[in-house]
Amino acid sequence: MILDQILIYPLKSGKGCSLSEAIVHPWGLDGDRRWAVVDERGDNLWLGEFPRLASVAAHATAEGGLRLAARGMKPLTVPPAAGAATPVGFSGLDKAVLADDAAHAWFSELLGRPARLVWLDDPGRRSIDPAHGGLPGEVVSFAWDAPLLLISESSALALDGWLAEEAAVRGEDPPGRLSRVRFRPSVIIDGAEAFAEDRWREVRIGAVPFRVSEICDRCAVTTIDPETQETGKEPLRTLARHRKWDGKTWFGIRLVPREPGLIRVGDPISVH
Structure with missing residues (x-):
């Protein structure tokens, strides 16, 4: 098994960036989900409710700010966040740092409602929810429930096959390869049997060890669609027919680093 792809999402709910290598911190990959969009109360404005966030390309600047671009919007460079600390509604975290007013206005226009951009200045302040497998001392960025999410290409190919079968039953054209970015993975591996990851407890990517905190429930x-931001019933409908138990639908596993280090595309994967 090898590491096939590495992705980070500088803005939570924004577009992913593919990397050839990444530094692994206790809270996740370097540069991953340190920025998020919240409402006036500090509650997360999440992708499931605001699909247009998936159109936002966000890239970190050398100064520590963020470059933003989205269809129909003027590009914006956000300086390093230096505003006041504001309460936020993320589990395990009480506050984050506000970006500048121009960033708030940009996201408010994008979403058609009041919005603010916030920066997680110290990811070591946010603990992983014990309800999602977090242990004392484990921390996470603005990512959901774990520092990294792993999916297997073999499992994704199995899902592609199920989707093609469902389309044939309905008399529709086959849907083709499903974008793996729909699952918001941090790492995609190749060479495992489909859904073998359900049984893993420990994963080593190159020299970096990880603990599997839980199988990932999907929403x-x-x-x-990460390209068009159109919504539909798939792949969740078909996935639920094959991968639903305990009232939830499952795909991928969540990882917590046991040690910091560096991972590279092509690294060998070992598991137990």
């Missing part, structure tokens, strides 16, 4: 975010 409506998977039904948003």
Whole structure:
């Protein structure tokens, strides 16, 4: 098995960036989900409710700010966040740092409602929810429930096959390869048997060890096309027919780093 792809999402709910290598911190990959969009109360404006966030390309600047671009919007360079600390509604975190007013106005225009951009100045402040497998001392960025999410290409190919079968039953054209970005993975591996990851407890990518905190339950975010932001019923509908138990639908596993380090595309994967 090898590491096939690495992705980070500088803005939570924004577009992913593919990398050839990445530094692994206790809270996740370097540059991953340190920025997020919240409402006036500090509650997360998430992709499932605001699909247009998936159109936002966000790239970190050398100064520590963020470059933003989205269809129909003027590009914006956000300086390093230096505003006041504001309460936020993320589990395990009480506050984050406000970006500048121009960033708030940009996201408010994008979403058609009041919005603010916030920066997680110290990811070591946000603990992983014990309800999602977090242990004392484990931390996470603005990512959901774990520092990294792993999916297997073999499992994704199995899902592609199920989707093609469902389309044939309905007399529709085959849907083709499903974008893996729908699942918001941090790492995509190749060479495992489909859904073998369900049974893993430990994963080593290159020299970096990880603990599997839980299998990942999937939500409506998977039904948003990352390119068009159109929503539908797939792949969640078909996935639920094959991968639903305990009232939830499952795909991929969540990882917590046991040690910091560097991972590269092509690294060998070992598991137990």
